[in-house]
Amino acid sequence: MLHASAALTPRLPSPTAFASALRKAGFAGDIAMDHAARAAMATDNSVYQVEPDIIVAPRDAADVATLMAVADRAEFQSLPITARGGGTGTNGQSLNRGVIVNFQRFMTRILALNEAEGWVEVEPGIVLDELNAAIAHTGLFFAPNTSTSNRCTIGGMLSTDASGKGSRIYGKTSDNVLGLDLVTSGGRTIRSLEPSPAWAAPMLDEIAAACDAGRQALVENTPRISRRFTGYDLERARPATDQLEWWRLLLGAEGTLGLVTKIRLKLVPLPKHKRLVVVAFDNFADALAAGAPLLDHEPLAIEIMDDWVQRLAREAGLMDSLPVGIRGEAEARISYLFVEFVGEDADALARSVARLTEDAQRLRGVIGTYCARDAADSARLWSTRAAAVGLLGKREGARRPVAFVEDCVVPVENLVAFVDGFDAILRGHGLRYGIYGHIDVGCLHVRPALDLDDKADQATFKAISDAVYSLCTKHGGIFWGEHGKGIRGAYLPDYVGPVAYAAFQQIKRAFDPQERFNPGKLVTLDRHRIGIVDLPFRQGNAPGDLAFEKAFHCNGNASCLNYSKTVPICPSFKATRDLRQ
Template identity: 40%
Template sequence: MNLSSDCIAEFCAALPHAGYGGEARLDMPTRLVHATDNSIYQILPHAVLFPRTQSDLAAILKLAQEERFAGIAFTPRGGGTGTNGQSLNDSVIIDTSRYLNRILEIDIANGFVRVEPGVVLDQLNAALAPHGYFFPPDISPSKSATLGGMVSTDACGKGSTVYGKTGDYVLSLRAVLANGQQIDTSNYSDAELREIIAADYDAACAAIPQMPRGLSAYNIPGSFDKQNGRLDFNRLLAGSEGSLVVLQEIKLKIMPRPQYKAMVALAYDNFDTALRHVGALLKFNPTAIETIDNHIMDLARRDIVWHSVENVFPQSDATIIRAMHFAEFERYDAEALASDVQAFCNALKTDGIAVAFYATENPAEISSIKEMRKKCAGLLGNMTGNRRPIPFMEDTAVPPHHLADYIAELRTFLSSHGLDCGMFGHSDAGCLHTRPALDLRQEEDEKFIRILTDGAVQILKKYGGVLWGEHGKGLRAAYTTEIVGTNYYALMQKIKLHFDPHHRLNPGKIAVPPGQKLLEIDAVSLRGHHDRQINSKISALFTKATECNGNGLCFSVMPDDTMCPSYKITHDRRHSPKGRAGLLREWMRLKSADVRAAEKFAPQVKEALHGCLSCKACTAVCPIHVNIPDMKTDFLAEFYQTRPRPLRDYLLACTEIAVPILSALPVQLPDLFGLRDLPKPPEKSLRALMQEFSFRFATAENVRNAPQPVLIVQDAYTSYFEPQVVISFLQLLHKLGFTPLVIPFFQSGKTFHLAGFKKTFQKIVTRNDAMLSEWQKAAAPMIGIDPAMTLVFRDEYPKALKRQPTYHVQLLQEFLSDLDLPQTNPAQHQLFLHCSEKTAAPQSTTLWQNIFAKMGMTLSVVATGCCGMAGAYGHQSEHINNSRGLYDLSWRGKISRGNAVTGYSCRSQISRCENIAAMHPVQILNSALQARE
């Protein structure tokens, strides 16, 4: 769009005078993070608006009626999880996710909810769960996709053959027309529009595909009752992708959630065989049949999700498995579930088509399988090599009985071009997600976008299928006439012209007024266009930034999810892994061409990275493993090559050896450095307590002569601020027959790494590597106490050394879980894990539970997000409010005195926010053994 930046700026400046109370952002970082979604495209908007109220939406479009603003177009945006550029444009984005995210009413008696468009799917279902209800359409990005976006694309996913699409649940909509008029579909009528549709209805609907997922925008046969001339605006607007109206409020039907569930995992040695088996499986009425190929399985094995699902996959002859189905059964009656699953399994035994199967009714196993399935799109983005599976034709769909033939022909077509692909999806609905592996940084690969889409459309036409089975049309609308015919598209044009005569709502998509052209898939800006401008030497340091595929898992708003705390508390996409990766990509692009432009942009990148808690959730939970903490370190090292560092950076970097000094300073001095609430040391030091209880520091001689020695690797925070925890561990080891010896304190260098002092960190690592290698020769186990500080030896050290260390510093639970432990008195306890422990050592939950179980105690793990402390983050004055806010979001009210909390940071935050003394698990174990004595 040929649009003046001055015009946009003038519009944004005029908004408050027009009654608009939201935010209007013109800064480059905000525009950049809204230039991408979960697709291959990158289109930079001129501005981004964040309305706070429904009336703000009307104010935007009313102001836009002024002649001076006639050239401005608007595109509504929700979660930004679309795979086809639906929410991208080069004018103004209206982001409803930040503020318009309230659940307005839950009416169980009448079976409906009222929500604002920015409410996230999982957010709604969490609110409905206590009532035993749910909103049935289930899509993969459920943690970040908004209901406004789901209505706008008429989204569906798993279970759609039973539960249908989002549009099936819309009871009414409140929306703003292009002219600023507010409507409510429950009492809105439009005789002129009815006449337009009635006149062309027969000719338009003569050639449309006859399948449940056949239409994905302007669903004319679903919305117009020809017999009585009634027009259902809910059906018409569902799937219109912001091209007809801007949604303000949504009233949705809800349903009782089935109480009884089972999952059957079926393994196959051939992908085609698996697809041809679907017809037989559907006879048993499963709620859903989800399918994955061998690419997904291989990638899942390298992901954090694997530890929770590996027992579902065949363990013997695993190399022959080429596909898996997950058949899900949901019933309202336990006997019906048992009968249906038994009949299903009996049929599997009889036909022998699946080489193995596994049935479960365990809620935890079913949940883990679903979680893995929802990560499929992201997992494919982590495939090795420059070519990665990408979305642009991924939701093609055919009638289910044609699926096997269609996929076979499609795979042959892709192979003819020498291309591999990943496949997963809903085989029961005839919709398998196909992502060809391409590198769009290469011009020759870019050509395949058109070639493959054109080819797929021709194959789809042969089987009566569609290009857009569930993800909306977006930038693919130019194929509409090929799929549904010219008459249908002509009527769509008339509908568009009626609603939006000046073509200002999401222009170029779905339909355009006569005389104008739809956007083409290969005629808009791609992320690959920008990434190919990045110098390979610069890119090598920040590889994960360009590998981010926009899957949006880091936009989760669920309080107890691990990722991403900074986004969760700010709702600012700049402060998410995807947002930070996008800003790093732009900085690299600028640095490759114009160092001065990069230097000018760098402070804005630093601002976004400064909000990162370095919790490392993105290094594991993100299916691409976008490692923002490491890239933050690398960026800060680059940033301060040309700038002076703040004094506080040096102070925080030296924290491990400076904690005694910092704690002793008068309160006013830390305030000068922007540090608050620093902890105070206890009356007795670790050295004094060790002398009191006759424990010793390690020397080469006493390790050599001690029976069953165990070496304790100290961390500064536990040793200095909580020496009683160290003593409890020493006592526990002693009771178990070991000789605990404490290695004299040395700084690990973690704080230098966090602050971007890479050279200093390298020196510390080199020194410590030599020292720990010497201790390793004693052949005694080495164990750390605090998980975040201990994990540095297996995470940051190998990267700095460019090899695996010869020593292994174990976590407490890793050591204790291998022991035969004595029984104690039965007791029940609750466990709260540190974020780094959850992501870098996901087996920790099971290990701690097994340890407590061996000793006769029960340990339940409490689901929480980040506590908000994260080392120094929670003590920095600029982060205090967010730090406390994160605690309130997920931790407050769950803790009671004596709960087991593994992280020092977490225990410190609990003490600060609720004045509760939490315990380390080893304190509980030691006390339990003492009580037995």
């Protein structure tokens, strides 16, 4: 079932010949072509499945340079090169034919740490929680907080410009990156924190010209909201006509411009105190409308959970610490807001919590509030947010919630109208769904239930995607507010307009003239741009097969790849970081 992806990259060179050439050139990492390795890299947390031809796991930056030098030979120049981190992308970012570069296997080191200046340099394969645990003794941390923090890699976060809880205060990944090293075609390296090499001068001149040509058009076509447009960010890369911060173009570019081998991250002090308040509403609409007034209290984050997710969380025992009055029983349609404060002064936080609790009682639809007793209680409650994806996926039948329109961002004041429109679209197709997300920044996660083994539901998938994209744009939003673009980058030319997109193409040509890096995604030159229904869908059901039916229900969000040593699954993977395990 790989017909579509094969058509995108016809007549690929022999992977066996490429592997042999790599070894002869001194590549020291792992090379795999067996079916198990290719199958493990054929899926992620998206709905797609694309089996690569060869997987390479470099041991260090020198290996990456060797890889690209060999790939530059005439006989291998048609091989696609696609980076992969933790495989948690929801839009097929790391799926492609050709070569998959597996950074999470070996390139997981902290290379430098400067506590005084507040930065750390890391390899792209290190996991977010792994990094923060290693530097916890400094009292500093890397702030972007994803729900997949125990398995997503820093390189993947950079590539998709990931964010999460607290981004209104701390920013997205792109707001917390200070520089990087990039390996381009031929194995040449350019480092943003060092003077540019002579060979890069023509490339950088071309990039500067592209930024000048498209910067204003991009600004005019993208909204000024907290989850701002990233990836080929002409605005930040060219802050003035005499400045070029070329590396900013890579933040959110999803590996389409080269391979990043080192990243310098900004660190911030860990907050000394945290307080969590749960506000319960008797309906979702009132909970949604409460976001804007509660923002006046300046919390770190406001997260929402609708009644469907609430019911699933309650049945799973995740809400047991809440008072009975706001826990919800039987068919209660309770929705929750999770409001978190952080700070250095415990007394000041207590006053903030008291003011919010008092004001919340006057909001429409409120049935009660609860302040977490301690850090452990708070962590238990926050775990319901991290578990939301898994909770929604636990349902019988062929249709299950899938991620494809799930991270739209609109101005907070437009959320109610946007959700009403979204609801009308889904009800028009007779679909159920659950909602959770970050209403402090206008980002909601909505996963309609579909059976993508069914041709009719595949058509519905396309119709809903088109309709939600139009709805999001109508309300001044961004279609890709948190999880990157990937295959959904098919909407990019329409979104940014012809002038900005032409500038994107000029940048792509400067960095990647042969369209080697993650081809078909975001920006294309001569290649076919992959549409949202062009690739094979990952099979979601195996009807009648009692042995493997549940295995097909895996949604790919990689919870089994939790890097925490205290979580039992999966010990063989923890020991080897080999996805075949």
